[in-house]
Each structure stands twice: as C-alpha cells, then as structure tokens.
Amino acid sequence: NAGLAALGRPAVTFGRETSYIGVLVDDLVTRGVDEPYRLFTSRSEFRLTVRQDNALRRLATTGLELGIYSDVERQAIDARFSAEERTMTLARETSVRGDQVDQLLVDAGTFPLAHAVRVVELAKRQGVELRALFDATGVGRDIPFEALTTVELEIKYEGYFKRERIAADRLKRMGDFALPDDAPYELFKTLSVESRQKLALRKPATLAQAASVPGVSPADLQNLNLEIEKLRGVRAAAH
Numbered sequence: 017n018a019g020l021a022a023l024g025r026p027a028v029t030f031g032r033e034t035s036y037i038g039v040l041v042d043d044l045v046t047r048g049v050d051e052p053y054r055l056f057t058s059r060s061e062f063r064l065t066v067r068q069d070n071a072l073r074r075l076a077t078t079g080l081e082l083g084i085y086s087d088v089e090r091q092a093i094d095a096r097f098s099a100e101e102r103t104m105t106l107a108r109e110t111s112v113r114g115d116q117v118d119q120l121l122v123d124a125g126t127f128p129l130a131h132a133v134r135v136v137e138l139a140k141r142q143g144v145e146l147r148a149l150f151d152a153t154g155v156g157r158d159i160p161f162e163a164l165t166t167v168e169l170e171i172k173y174e175g176y177f178k179r180e181r182i183a184a185d186r187l188k189r190m191g192d193f194a195l196p197d198d199a200p201y202e203l204f205k206t207l208s209v210e211s212r213q214k215l216a217l218r219k220p221a222t223l224a225q226a227a228s229v230p231g232v233s234p235a236d237l238q239n240l241n242l243e244i245e246k247l248r249g250v251r252a253a254a255h
Contacts, residue, residue, distance in 0.1 A: 020082075028078060028082065030078075031184075031187065031188060031191055031224075032060065032061065032062060032187065032224075032228075033062045033065060033066070033183075033184035033187050033188060034066070034074050034075065035066060035074065035075060036055060036057070036060060036066060039055065039059050039060045039066075040053070040055050040059075042224075042225065042228055043059060043228070045225065046218060046220055046225045046226075046228040046229055047228055047229065047230060048218075061183070062180055062183070062184055064173065064176055064177055064180045065177065065180050065181060065184055067169070069162065069165050069166045069169065070166055072093055072096055072097070073097075073100075073166075076093050080093075096160075096162065096163060099159060099160050099162075099163035100163045100166055100167055102159070102163075103146075103156060103159050103163050103164060103167040104136075104167050104170070104171075106135070106150070106155055106156050106159075107134070107135045107136040107139060107146065107149075107167065107171060108134060108135075108136045109134070110134065110135045110150075110153055110155055111132045111133065111134055111135075111153075112129075112132065112133060112134070112135055112138060112149060112152065112153050113129070113132045114128055114129035114130070114131075114132075116152045116153060117129065117138065117149065117152045120144070120148055120149075120152060121138075121141070121144065124141065124142075124143035124144050125142075125143055126141045126142070126143065126144065135149045135150070135153065136171055139168060139171045139172065140171060140172055140174070145168070146164060146167065146168040146171065147164055147168075187224050187227070188224075190222065190223040190224040190227060190237075191222045191223070191224035191225075192222070193222055193223040193224075193241065193244075194221065194222055195220055195221060195222060195223065195225075195226065195240075195244060196244070196247070197219065197221075199215075199219075199244065199247065200247075201215040201216040202216055204239070204240065204243040206239035206242070206243060207236045207239055207240060207243070208231075208233065208236055210231045211229075211231060211232045211233070211236040211240075214229050214230070214231050214232065215229060215232065215240070223237065223240065223241060226240060
C-alpha cells in the first residue's frame with residue numbers, strides 16, 4: 017500500500033473472508049489488543065473458505081489487478097483455474113456403474129450402487145476418493161494433484177462451504193456500507209449504551225468493522241444501519 021500511495025493509486029484492503037492478513041488487520045483496527053497479538057486460525061470465522069489450497073482463487077484477482085504477476089505466472093494461474101474447472105465438469109458429467117466401483121465402495125465402508133450415478137455424488141461419501149473414482153472410470157488421469165485436491169474438498173464439504181460463503185457475502189456487503197467519520201453514536205438511542213460508547217471510541221469505517229467491535233450485537237447492527245440511513249437523509253435534506 018505504501019507503493020500504491022506513492023503511485024497515487026488507492027490502497028488495497030483485504031477482508032476477513034479472503035485472507036488471514038485481513039483478519040489480522042481487522043482485529044487490530046477494530047478490536048485493539050491488550051497483549052501481543054498472535055494470529056491463530058481460530059481467529060477467523062471463515063476457516064473453511066480461507067484454505068491453503070484455494071489461495072489463488074481468493075487472491076489472484078487482486079494480484080492481477082495490481083499487475084504483480086509475470087506472463088509466466090499468469091499462464092500458470094490460468095492453467096490451474098482451467099484444471100479445476102475441467103475436474104469439476106468431469107465429476108458432474110461422468111457416470112459410474114456398480115461393476116466399476118462396488119468393490120471400492122465396500123472397501124471404503126459404504127454401500128454398493130443400485131444404479132449408475134454421477135461421480136460427483138459418490139465423491140461425497142466418506143472415505144471415497146475422487147482420484148479412485150476417476151481411475152475406475154478411466155477419465156481425468158492427467159489432472160494435477162493440486163486441482164484434484166481443491167475440487168474434492170469443494171465436493172465433499174459443499175454444504176459447509178455454501179453456508180460460509182453466504183456469511184462471507186453478507187460481511188462483504190456490510191463492508192461496502194460506509195459509516196461517516198463524524199457519526200454521532202451517542203445520539204443513536206436505538207443502540208445499547210455499551211455499543212454507543214464502544215463505537216464512539218473505535219469509530220469503525222464500515223458496518224463490517226462495527227460488527228467486529230466487542231459488545232455490538234446483531235440488533236445493534238440493524239439499528240445502526242437504520243440510524244445511518246436516517247442521518248444521511250437529514251444531511252442530504254439540509255443541503
């Protein structure tokens with residue numbers, strides 16, 4: 017960001033839902049510290065989303081926008097994304113029969129097939145590996161290990177990931193809701209006394225930062241949203 021400032025370009029902000037550095041900065045800015053700060057994975061509410069295997073999916077777009085990748089690196093990123101998309105397509109479109117995988121399923125401690133199903137459905141079963149299913153059907157043998165790992169995780173934990181992404185999208189929308197620097201929190205009577213005091217002290221820049229302030233409840237956030245909208249209306253009318 018220092019380099020961007022020297023170039024007259026806007027700073028880059030990493031959210032809690034995209035990276036651990038985003039968690040660290042958000043914690044230090046909105047929550048403060050009373051002792052040396054240690055960044056544990058447990059500090060992130062999006063641990064399923066912020067994984068090592070999907071770092072490119074989360075952060076490559078930002079890197080591309082900043083122009084920090086060489087041509088070779090951009091090609092490698094494109095190849096990785098293409099491999100993941102191809103792997104997911106194969107899993108969704110390839111059918112598998114009982115005679116191909118029944119022994120594999122029994123060895124994994126699950127029940128055999130009564131009829132043909134898609135690979136993506138079988139891969140959700142515990143102990144059944146995506147690579148083994150592809151090998152049994154004779155497809156995807158050239159898929160890189162990294163792409164296979166990411167897609168297998170996405171398939172097996174789809175429901176958990178979906179819930180977390182909904183929460184991440186909600187946080188991002190809150191992050192887009194800016195709070196005025198001079199918001200008169202002490203006048204917002206719909207908020208609890210504790211929330212008013214802490215928000216006045218922290219002066220969060222966005223609704224997402226306000227949500228990170230200890231003592232600010234979900235009800236306080238909803239009321240804060242309404243209070244800020246009301247404040248904007250009053251100020252707009254005054255002008």
